[in-house]
Amino acid sequence: MTRSMMVLLVLGGGVSQAVQAAEPALMPMPVKVEAALGRFAVGANFAVDTGGPADARLAAAVGWFLARVSRQTGVPFTAPATPADARLLRIECGGGAAYPTLGEDESYTLIVGDTEARLKAATVEGAIHGLATFAQLIQPGPDGFQVAAVSIEDRPRFPWRGLMLDVCRHWMPAEVVKRNLDAMAAVKLNVFHWHLSEDQGFRVESRKYPKLQELGSDGHYYTQDQIRDIVAYARDRGIRVVPEFDMPGHTGAWLPGYLELAAGEGPFYIGTHYGVFDPCFDPTKEETYAFIDGFIGEMAQLFPDPFFHVGGDEVNGRAWGQSQPIQAFAKEHGLADARAIQVYFNQRLLKILQKYGKTMVGWDEIFAPGLPTDAVIQSWRGQKSLADAASQGYRGILSWGYYVDALRPASFHYAVDPLGADAAQLTAEQTARILGGEVCMWSELIGPETVDSRIWPRTAAIAERLWSPKETTDADSMYARMEAVSRNLEWTGVLHRANYQPMLDRLAGGQDAAPLRVLADAVEGRGLGTGRNSGRITTGTPLNRLVDAARPESELVRSIVQAANRFLANPSGDPSDLALLRRQFEVWAGNDARFQPLAENNALLAEVKPLSKDLSALGAAGLKMLDYLAGNQAAPSDWLSQQNAELMRMSRPAAEVLLAAFRPVKLLADGLGKK
Numbered sequence: 001m002t003r004s005m006m007v008l009l010v011l012g013g014g015v016s017q018a019v020q021a022a023e024p025a026l027m028p029m030p031v032k033v034e035a036a037l038g039r040f041a042v043g044a045n046f047a048v049d050t051g052g053p054a055d056a057r058l059a060a061a062v063g064w065f066l067a068r069v070s071r072q073t074g075v076p077f078t079a080p081a082t083p084a085d086a087r088l089l090r091i092e093c094g095g096g097a098a099y100p101t102l103g104e105d106e107s108y109t110l111i112v113g114d115t116e117a118r119l120k121a122a123t124v125e126g127a128i129h130g131l132a133t134f135a136q137l138i139q140p141g142p143d144g145f146q147v148a149a150v151s152i153e154d155r156p157r158f159p160w161r162g163l164m165l166d167v168c169r170h171w172m173p174a175e176v177v178k179r180n181l182d183a184m185a186a187v188k189l190n191v192f193h194w195h196l197s198e199d200q201g202f203r204v205e206s207r208k209y210p211k212l213q214e215l216g217s218d219g220h221y222y223t224q225d226q227i228r229d230i231v232a233y234a235r236d237r238g239i240r241v242v243p244e245f246d247m248p249g250h251t252g253a254w255l256p257g258y259l260e261l262a263a264g265e266g267p268f269y270i271g272t273h274y275g276v277f278d279p280c281f282d283p284t285k286e287e288t289y290a291f292i293d294g295f296i297g298e299m300a301q302l303f304p305d306p307f308f309h310v311g312g313d314e315v316n317g318r319a320w321g322q323s324q325p326i327q328a329f330a331k332e333h334g335l336a337d338a339r340a341i342q343v344y345f346n347q348r349l350l351k352i353l354q355k356y357g358k359t360m361v362g363w364d365e366i367f368a369p370g371l372p373t374d375a376v377i378q379s380w381r382g383q384k385s386l387a388d389a390a391s392q393g394y395r396g397i398l399s400w401g402y403y404v405d406a407l408r409p410a411s412f413h414y415a416v417d418p419l420g421a422d423a424a425q426l427t428a429e430q431t432a433r434i435l436g437g438e439v440c441m442w443s444e445l446i447g448p449e450t451v452d453s454r455i456w457p458r459t460a461a462i463a464e465r466l467w468s469p470k471e472t473t474d475a476d477s478m479y480a481r482m483e484a485v486s487r488n489l490e491w492t493g494v495l496h497r498a499n500y501q502p503m504l505d506r507l508a509g510g511q512d513a514a515p516l517r518v519l520a521d522a523v524e525g526r527g528l529g530t531g532r533n534s535g536r537i538t539t540g541t542p543l544n545r546l547v548d549a550a551r552p553e554s555e556l557v558r559s560i561v562q563a564a565n566r567f568l569a570n571p572s573g574d575p576s577d578l579a580l581l582r583r584q585f586e587v588w589a590g591n592d593a594r595f596q597p598l599a600e601n602n603a604l605l606a607e608v609k610p611l612s613k614d615l616s617a618l619g620a621a622g623l624k625m626l627d628y629l630a631g632n633q634a635a636p637s638d639w640l641s642q643q644n645a646e647l648m649r650m651s652r653p654a655a656e657v658l659l660a661a662f663r664p665v666k667l668l669a670d671g672l673g674k675k
Contacts, residue, residue: 211257
C-alpha cells in the first residue's frame with residue numbers, strides 16, 4: 001500500500017472511529033491525497049480570489065460555492081470586497097467553453113496550507129470539482145471552522161457521470177431539479193439526463209406543437225423559460241443537460257394531441273397506471289418524420305448539449321403488427337419484424353438529429369444490426385449489451401446496476417463497474433468507447449417529497465465508482481464516508497434527511513412519533529422490482545405510507561451489525577459493544593408497548609402493527625442471546641431452532657418494507673449455533 005493510499009484511508013474514515021470523527025470524509029475518493037501539518041481557517045475573513053476578472057461561469061461557481069459554505073458554517077460571506085486580513089482560496093483556472101463538453105479536462109490540484117489555499121485547474125469544470133472537494137474538507141476545529149493542510153491531485157476515471165431523473169410518472173417541480181443539481185455537483189456528477197416524455201406525461205412546453213403539453217400533461221410541465229433557467233443553472237455547476245424524449249414507444253402522452261402520429265386509431269389518453277403500453281408512433285408515415293423534425297429543431301434551441309436521448313426502449317410492436325398498412329410497408333421494405341421496423345425508424349431519426357448537430361443516445365433496445373455507429377448505447381438490461389456494443393464500434397453508457405429506484409444497498413451499486421463483467425474482456429480500443437455510467441431514478445413509486453431520499457446518499461457511492469481509481473473498492477470505507485457525506489449534502493439543499501421526521505409525524509398524527517421512529521429506523525423500504533407492488537399504484541396514489549418514509553438502508557442497523565460482528569469476534573473484548581447491543585435490544589424489546597397505542601384507530605399504521613410486534617420479539621431474543629454468549633453458555637437447541645425459524649420469517653418483506661433489525665440478531669443466533 002502506498003503512502004498516499006494510506007492517507008486516503010485515514011481521510012476516508014477507514015482506520016478507526018476516532019479518525020472518522022476527526023477527519024473529513026472525501027467522496028468521491030481523490031486520486032492522490034497527502035496530509036500535511038497545519039490548518040487553514042474558514043471564518044469571516046475567508047475569501048476566494050480568482051486572480052482578476054473571473055470567467056463568467058467561474059464567477060457563478062464561486063458564488064454558489066460561497067453560499068453553500070455559508071450554510072455549512074453559519075458564517076455569512078456577503079462582503080463584496082476582500083478583507084485586508086483575508087485567508088484566501090486562490091483559483092488559477094484556464095477557463096473553457098461556454099457550456100460543459102464531453103471529454104474536457106476535469107482535473108484539478110488543491111493545496112491547502114496554514115495561511116493560503118490554492119486550487120489549479122485547466123477548465124472551469126475542474127475548478128468546480130476542486131471547490132466541491134474543498135467544501136467537503138471543511139470541519140469544526142478548536143478555533144472555528146477549518147481545513148486541515150493537505151495536497152490533492154485528482155481527475156475522473158470516466159468522462160460521463162450522470163443522473164437520470166424521470167419527471168413524467170410523478171411531476172418534479174423546478175426546485176426539486178435544482179436542489180438535486182446542487183447535490184450532483186457536490187459529488188462531481190456531470191450529466192443530468194432529463195426524462196421529459198412518457199406515457200404518463202409530456203413535461204416541456206412546445207410552442208410549435210402546443211397540444212403536446214396541453215393535452216399530454218396534467219397541467220404540470222416546464223415552460224421554455226424554466227428549461228433555459230435550469231440548463232444555465234446546471235451549466236454553472238459543471239453539469240451537462242441531456243434531454244430524453246421517448247420514441248417510438250412510451251409515447252402515450254404525445255398522441256392525445258397529435259393522433260396522426262399514432263400507429264392505430266385511438267382514442268389515446270394519458271396513462272395513469274404503469275407498465276409497457278401498445279401505443280407508439282407510425283414509422284411508415286412521412287408526416288411522422290416531419291413532425292419529429294419540427295419538434296427536435298425546436299428543442300435543439302433549448303438544449304445546447306450535442307447529445308439527445310430518444311429512449312427507444314420497450315417497444316412491444318403490437319400496434320405495428322395489428323396495422324395492415326404498416327405490415328404492407330414492412331413487407332415492401334424487407335423489414336422482417338418489429339425490431340427491423342424500429343431500426344428503420346431509428347435510421348430516419350438519427351438523420352434528423354444530425355441535421356441539428358445532435359448525437360443520438362438510446363436505451364440498449366436500439367442496438368441492432370443496421371443502426372449506424374454514430375449512436376450511443378445506454379445499457380440498462382445488463383453489462384453484456386454494453387460490452388457487445390463497444391466491441392462493435394458503438395460508444396456506451398452503463399445504467400444496469402445503478403437503478404436507485406430499486407432501493408438496493410449502496411454496496412450493491414458500488415460493486416458494479418462499467419469496465420467489469422463482460423467489459424473486462426474488451427481491448428483497450430473497445431474499452432475507450434465506454435464513456436461511463438448513469439444513475440437512474442424512475443418515478444413510479446416516488447414523488448417530490450421522497451425523491452431525494454431515494455437518490456441520496458447512495459448515488460454518492462456510484463459517483464465514486466465513476467470518478468475514483470478502479471482500485472477504490474473498500475465497501476466499509478465507502479459506508480463510513482458516505483454517512484458523513486450524507487450529512488454534508490444537506491448543505492446543498494437536498495431533503496433526503498430533512499423530510500424523514502415530518503413524514504413520520506404525519507403518520508403519527510398529533511401524537512408523539514417516537515415509537516414510530518424506533519420502528520422506522522429498524523426497517524428498509526422496498527423499491528421497484530424488489531418487493532414493492534407497483535401494479536396497484538397509479539399516478540394519483542398517495543405516497544404517504546411507512547414504506548414511503550422508510551430509508552433504503554438503515555444506518556442504525558448497519559452500526560448494530562458492526563457491533564455484533566466485533567462482539568462475536570471477541571466476546572470478552574471491548575465491553576462497549578456488548579453495552580451498545582444490549583441498549584439497542586432493550587429499546588426494540590420495549591417499543592411495541594408504546595407503538596400499539598399510537599397505531600390504534602390509525603389506518604396508515606395498521607399494516608405495520610405486526611412488524612412492531614416482530615421488532616419487540618427481536619429485541620427480546622437478542623437480549624437472551626447476549627446473555628448466553630456473554631456467559632459462554634450454549635442455548636437450548638429447541639429454543640434456538642424456534643428463533644431461527646422466526647428469523648427466517650422476519651427476513652421476508654412485510655407491508656412492503658424489510659425488517660432490517662433481524663440481521664444483527666441472526667448474527668448472534670449463528671454465533672450461538674457454533675457453540
